[in-house]
Amino acid sequence: MKTTSDASQTAHEPWNKGKLIGQKPPLKLQEIWTVRTQLRIAGNTRELALFNLAIDSKLRGCDLVALRVRDIAHGNHVVARASVVQHKTREPVRFELTDQTREAVQAWIKEAALSNGDYLFPSRQSGSPHLSARQYARIVKRWIGLMGADPQEYGSHSLRRTKATLIYRQTKNLRAVQLLLGHRKIESTVRYLGVEVDDALDIAEHIEC
Template structure:
């Protein structure tokens, strides 16, 4: 009977036991630059391209890892603005690519000798055409360690939220952030950024329709 009870308890053990849950915090500016510097010094061309693209694109992990070269580049030339269809919503979302991101991605394309139809981040494991969402999550944990953070406190959404949060803090423009994140509803953006309701109402009062 004791064995059955133990087995039953194990079977019903919550998935998040021993894990930190809730909104994953975005990276701060000095943390972004710390990771970039560490990756550059270590000569990790692929990871630098992946990190910069994750920050700029604000894409979900599944959309980021499944990008093909043609989605963001014409030949070896990376475009300044791109548009991809999101897996979750099946709707397009646009994003900008800064100069340093374009340079990092171009360096990676050349080093890996990728063609336009290739996945931008092909997997190094057999049986997978590109880096999986699970692999990406592990890479993110390594980045967090580089900046001296606790890997348990951050996740892939930390990268997705980083630039969106910086844009919101500087502009207070929820609608712009909603479009950049590809959210269907402004309420989703409010929850995602952790914007206080009073803050959101204050913004709405100053917007004339």
């Protein structure tokens, strides 16, 4: 028989019991290409467009899944640069679309026969007009599996952080990354990328005692 104390403990288990917490790591270049290759081999036009757009746009999952065709295309032409209003901050953020992303998105729009006002990634489940953030998170876990990593160690923010981290490592330009992520304060960008810790480790690796 359970005591009152035992029942109380069961009812108040920590939300993060058995889960990995903390910042989710970004993808490495080799991992990006592994996922792209696997999606191309599978002929998965929809997910290839979603994956490439997630990397380039650096958008939060809720903003990514709510994109409409008109947000990134003019007629049949997918634009090189786009701007959307973020759900969290209600402020606009701009992003670039590389040639391979534009090609992937264009192929998906054509395959799905989407029109200008349609959601770019319609939901396949009734009751939702577009892919939900939760559905997107499950897709991300599947992508992580494709690259042979532990899905529990990554999340949708891994995709958001990927290109931003690569840009920072190549340029050390925090202001540029702040603008691309749509952060109001540069301190938020520092914490989001964990750059102080990474930079400290880089310095430490080159110091011999």
